Amino acid sequence: MAIDSDVLVAGGGLAGITAAVAAAREGADVRLVSYKASTLRQASGLIDALGYVPPTEPAKALREGPPTAGRGVDPDEWPDPDGPLADPFAAIDRLPADHPYRVLGADALRDGLALFDDLVGDAYGGSHTDRNALVPTFGGSVKPTARYPRAAAAGLASDDTPTLIVGFRSLTEYDARAFADRLTAAGVPFPVAGVEVEFAEAFRADAKITRTARALDADEPIDGTPAREALSKAVAPHLHDIVDGDGGVDRVARVGFPAFLGDDHAAEVRADLADRLGADVFEVPMGPPSLPGLRLEDRLYDALDREGVRFETGNPVVGVETAADGRVDSVTVSRKGREVPYAADAFVVATGGLVGKGIESDREGVREPAFDLHVPHPDDRYEWFVDDAFGEQPYARFGVRPNGRAQPLDAAGEVQYGNVFAAGSVVGGADVAREKSASGVSLATGVVAGVEAARTAAGAETTDAATEASQ
């Protein structure tokens, strides 16, 4: 039986899911095909919109000329970004002209965030204002973000509540003392101390953090003591660790932990700990595997179900069949070596960027492998980078370039296929990492691509019906 739908979305990350839901809500019959796990399991779970306008001039090199062994950057001279920005929308005009926010308009970001808010409900905070929140990161910094999981809400930095940051001796991701000192150096308005405690050391040294989360979920005994009790006992002696300038002590009123306070019963674990400690409890988002990212992924897949989107994972889109009019008829999906055509009236490419393998490269160049869309990039591989690791890296902006309807453009700036739309990290032009705009770009492009694809499909049907009627 032929596989056919109004809209076919390739890629099941944040962007693909957003596009699929947006298309479904326009009344389209949507199918989503995704290859592997999305980058959500690596992501922090925060939804950034726009936190900085990064400098585009290069950091001052220690030496002139091409890259050489002796050339480096002078750390005292690297230019500061514009930010952190309290208002993401007001800064959009200061981004480069080919940035997706500029191309699609600020309303795309608003619509994307609104759709996200609707999908996750009260699991996330931040929708009550246009303003960014500053959230502590496990690098000991604070970063501007637009939406944050409930688990992180008690940790917002714009608050003078005395804070304790907890680290575990057997966890090497951060040292809580350096973390607290770095927050202080950032000028946070609250007094903060850090402590490294002994917890769950009975687990094998190489146990994954998910192991700890499960132990807290089930409150399973560790060395005889139930996990939650053990954790609060380890932390309790440090609730008075903050010493002020006059030698007085402040009792902390909130405690930050690495983000593995439970998985399935996270809210319950937090509430239980807060109760035992007599202080609010918050999670600091961590690197991969990231529980907040995984929890978000679960929610979004549930939303796909609710919205009636059919989805399958495990099989990649490997190519397209085009019709005579230059539209895409179907995509080819590789199912265990068998190539199966999936037909649709419109398509959304949301296959991710360099990390998600939606954008690929070799020594000769950069390409989008599934639809063979145009990806502008310098011919010379040595122009893909600059000396400063955190500088204006051309590779960070690699991706397809859309028009205002999220249609990818070819090398001549023309729409490549009339019924193909692009969303998420496969879209270039943004340095989402330095801008702190990753999820925002996915949401904004996702909404536009989804809506446009659904409308294009509806138009195609009307045309088909008209043709049939006239015969």
Add this chain to the structure above:
Amino acid sequence: MNEAADVIVVGGGSTGCGVVRDLARRGLDAVLVEKGNLTHGTTGRMHGLLHSGGRYAVSDRKSARECIEENRVLRDIASHCVEETGGMFVKRPEDDEEYFQEKLEGCRACDIPVEVIDGEEARRREPYLARDVEKAIVVPDAAVDPFRLCVANAADAHEHGARIETHAEVVDVLIEDGAVVGVAVEHRSGPGKRVHRKPGTREEIRADYVVNATGAWAGQLGDMAGVDVEVRPSKGVMTVMNTRQVDTAINRCRPKGDADIIVPHETACILGTTDEEVTDPEDYPEEEWEVDLMIETLSELVPVLKEARTLRSFWGVRPLYEPPGTGTDDPTDITRDYFLLDHDERDDLPGMTSIVGGKLTTYRMMAESITDHVCEKLDHEATCDTAEAPLPGSDDFSVLRDYMEEFGVRSPIGRRSVQRLGSRADDVLNGTDPNPVVCECEGVTRAEVQDGIDAAGSDLNAVRIRTRASMGNCQGGFCTHRIAAELAQQYPEPVVRDAEDELYQERWKGQRHALWGRQLSQTMLNHLLHATTMNRDGDPAGLDGDVAFDAFDAGPGTDAASGTGSPDGTAATDGGVDGDR
């Protein structure tokens, strides 16, 4: 601090470290000064082949003989720095048969044990060798870890009373009454371990004798003393692959040429190299074509290399020397031999000798001959024992075996730590509890990182070379911050932050040369982790402006929620949270 030493050794590469060890073991009071960390120069940027001598068996039999002799010595005294990979000279159909025979004869003439095997057998041993490889000469090449080797030499020197100063650059050679009497040194962060943000100091160190072991930089030191040292620095590229496509050092059996050798190292394989004269040993172009050449040419021997993932590339400069008047044009023709330049004899400048040329494999022999020379100058009678005395970590390997049995460290991580640490494993691994893994790619635990920090201060690149932490697939993406976090027990926050930034930027340098395919994906992931998740680049702690915290969302129902901050949406104002950056 300013009392006179017997000997100052300038340069902390294999040569300088070997010399200071030998001097100290012979009872002389020696000081080593190095402007970077140990192995900062060529030694930290070489191929890591412990030559059997096979490579020189046709062109330079004297070097070949020295190599096989020292190859045997190092397996003995530096067993924890050497991996016995074996080596092969492989012949492809287009390679000259006559040369193959010459190579074989040359090896035999130099007492290098050889075995000739056919293509089938070669592929049985190394399955990824090209189908059309015809035959191979098997030789006792090995892989050597230059970092561990230098650190062990310096540690032994230190145990015998030597002073080791890294991040101490010689800025002048002191001359009084026509003789060298010492050096002026700039300590980047004062004498002793390097600690970020500790102010630099200047020191004059006096001694009866100065040894210039600055390799490719020897000419610069010569200039400070007003003498000519004609080193001709020649650069070579090395490209690191993410796995060991081969477990044997594979050489192409042909006269000379670029890109003709692959050396397996720890978890990786290193392709090399090129040979091009440069003017400045620190400032020369690192070029794309050189990397491409490695992959293209060496995939003739091992075809999978074409698709394999490269992690990074790096360049080193050979300290080639040729006696004045030789006039060789092509750097590949310059001898690989080493030379002692006695500046008293040569330039009427007593008190200093330069040692130039040579290779890492023969570092100990070079050190022995210059130490003999210095002892003669100083009228100091003592015999050299560096060919017999094991280096720290390599002594008494049976202890190691017992250790592995006793503690059951058979997990891959335990086994790798023990390989790296040798007989020091017991000391280092005991007593750190808990001992979680800090660098997952290379299996480096907290105990090893802490041991590195004890020795090297907040200089994480020095910790890296001691432990291999951050040298695997992720190139520091997943562990730079973790390694830095280990500093927090001893150092304040800004030191930790600076050290972290420095290591991250250093790791980036080599990766730039591998920015395609999977490594570009990894780079983007690292970028997202450090810039997005951690916000290292936009950390207000490092920015000049103050942040108006009250302009940001403080949660529903709070003042700031509605936004009372600056109207233009930018919260940063002038000021400076941390202006001392």
